[in-house]
Amino acid sequence: MPAEVYAELASATAELVRAGGGVSFILDFDGTIAPIVSVPSQARAHPSMALVLKRIASHARLSIISGRSVGFLAEQLAFLREEDGPGHVELYGQYGLIRADLLGNVLATAHLDEEQLAMLDEVRRQWLEAPVDGILFEDKGASLAFHYRNAPEMREPLLNWIDMVLPNHGLSALVGKMVFEIAPESAPSKRAAALGILESGVPCVFAGDDYGDLEVFKTMHEQRLAGEPRVAILVQGGFETPPELLGLSEVHVRDQDELAFVLDQLLRAVLPS
């Protein structure tokens, strides 16, 4: 591991120890817990991450905030069920639209504007009628994802299609790694979910990798500047890492092995010996 990571980790550890009193972890799923794969349904927690997640789940509060459905997250994180203390692990699916426990039991659902959902239905209908070649379509119910990882040359035709079908209000197009996602404007953001978790005075560690995490990185950064104990970790997946995230994070790792090491060290530092 590069020397810079050890230096960043040392200062992050010192900050958490100085704050004292437990730690809360907020993690993204794709590109953070699981390596990015060409077929999204095949994404799985990296083995090193699975080990450290088990330790985190048995000692600290763990929240997963992802664009995925809570059903998918519950299935992929089923190995945590035996470690989970009461209320320790919570899943925030579809950017916080649905909050669930590790069994996938829904605890809360955010409200979506009916008119915007009808607009989304119309976009869905247009796609199914005349899809763009080579694009992997993922219907998440309350949002629609269009993956071009397996056909990068189709990015422009896909963008043109989105321009054509996206109404000028009501729906928004979100950018991710080799994916665009169309969602109602009333849909919650990861930031809103994170704000519900970030308690004043409680040290918090966040790790993410993509544009969808930008607002959480910004919130962590603002709170850190305001003196709250916050550590933001960026998982840099090569050329796809959004440059905006670099200056908003304190620790920079290259992959899941390095992230697992860093999270483990942070957890150990705050646990009573």
Ligand SMILES: [Mg+2]
């Ligand atoms: Mg991600």
